[in-house]
Amino acid sequence: MPRSPAPFLSLLAIALTLASCATPAPPHKRPGSAQQGRPSAGKTPGRVVADGVAVPGGRRHTVKAGDTGLAIARAYGVSWRRIAEANGLDRDSVLRVGQQLFIPTGRSGSSHHRRPAPAPTPPAAPKPAAPVPTLSWPVDGRVILSDFGPKPGGRVNDGINIKALRGATVRAAADGEVIYVGDAIHGFGLLMLVCHANGYVTAYGHLEAALASRGDKVQRGQPIARAGSSGEAREPQLLFQLRHGRQAINPLPYLPK
Numbered sequence: 001m002p003r004s005p006a007p008f009l010s011l012l013a014i015a016l017t018l019a020s021c022a023t024p025a026p027p028h029k030r031p032g033s034a035q036q037g038r039p040s041a042g043k044t045p046g047r048v049v050a051d052g053v054a055v056p057g058g059r060r061h062t063v064k065a066g067d068t069g070l071a072i073a074r075a076y077g078v079s080w081r082r083i084a085e086a087n088g089l090d091r092d093s094v095l096r097v098g099q100q101l102f103i104p105t106g107r108s109g110s111s112h113h114r115r116p117a118p119a120p121t122p123p124a125a126p127k128p129a130a131p132v133p134t135l136s137w138p139v140d141g142r143v144i145l146s147d148f149g150p151k152p153g154g155r156v157n158d159g160i161n162i163k164a165l166r167g168a169t170v171r172a173a174a175d176g177e178v179i180y181v182g183d184a185i186h187g188f189g190l191l192m193l194v195c196h197a198n199g200y201v202t203a204y205g206h207l208e209a210a211l212a213s214r215g216d217k218v219q220r221g222q223p224i225a226r227a228g229s230s231g232e233a234r235e236p237q238l239l240f241q242l243r244h245g246r247q248a249i250n251p252l253p254y255l256p257k
Contacts, residue, residue: 048075052103055150056119058086063099076103086154098246102154130198130244133174134253136220138204139164140240148250157242158248159203164227164235166208172218173202173240173251181210185226188239189230194218198244202251205239206230 004235048071052059061072073080084093086104095101143163150156164170176196183190190207218224229236242251 032107041231043051048072050075052076052101055102055156057150058102058119058154060150060156061101061103063095063097063101063153065097065148066071066093067097069093072101072103078103078105088153089115100156102150102156104154130200132242133176133196133198133200134220135173135202135242135251135256136171137241137255138162138173138202139168139170141165144252145235145237148248148252149182151190158243159205159239160251161206161233162238162240164236164238166228168227170204170207170227170238172220172222173242173255174200174220175203176218178212178214178216178218178224181212181214183230188230189228189233190217191231192225194224201243203239203241203243205241206233206237208236236240 015047048063048067050059052061058077061076063072069080069084073083076083083101083103086102139162141163142218144160145163146157146161148157148160172194174194174196176194178192179195179201180191180193185191188205190205190210192204192207192210192212194202194204196202205209206227206229207225208230209226210224211226212218212224227236227238233239237252240251242249242254
């Protein structure tokens with residue numbers, strides 16, 4: 001099953017922020033937001049606060065303006081090389097504001113007999129800031145290929161991947177307005193974003209085809225797309241996310257049992 005690495009998900013978070021309900025615009029690069037993983041000669045890394053959220057095996061740090069790879073490494077006391085490897089990055093990768101990095105805090109080593117350091121207990125999921133709209137399952141079938149939360153290797157799934165037949169009908173999970181349709185975000189294939197009441201957004205990824213366009217008003221249960229395996233998906237499925245601003249929310253508790 002495909003697992004979306006943290007850099008992919010951070011790009012989606014940025015896209016969701018830019019494609020807000022008030023300003024329906026597709027994701028684009030924000031000038032001046034990129035930071036090099038390793039600062040160029042003569043530059044001094046900015047001050048970084050080690051305020052990452054505890055996750056199994058380490059912490060999840062959100063890149064802020066001025067953050068550099070070396071500054072982040074120094075703040076957490078972990079080498080940048082180790083951080084880059086944990087996130088599937090090159091040592092000279094460009095960091096972007098809002099990108100989420102997994103910071104491994106356990107002891108490193110290649111010995112098969114060494115027991116890993118115990119992972120810290122993950123914090124309780126944050127409560128939504130506003131009432132969540134009434135949701136329905138976006139696709140028939142409830143086989144979850146990948147659930148919500150951290151994955152091995154520093155990967156994080158900010159939604160759920162639901163097994164589906166190729167070409168299966170994808171329906172709007174709640175009443176709302178389509179604010180983005182496109183494939184600009186690497187890894188997610190054809191993606192649709194729908195804005196709902198109270199600032200919530202649902203995302204539908206790995207689509208085969210879109211049945212609705214940006215600006216369309218849709219109702220809960222209305223067909224909006226066809227399921228597929230576009231992007232990094234290895235089999236037909238639907239990536240489904242529920243977000244409130246940059247906050248990713250596990251949609252399962254809000255879907256019918």
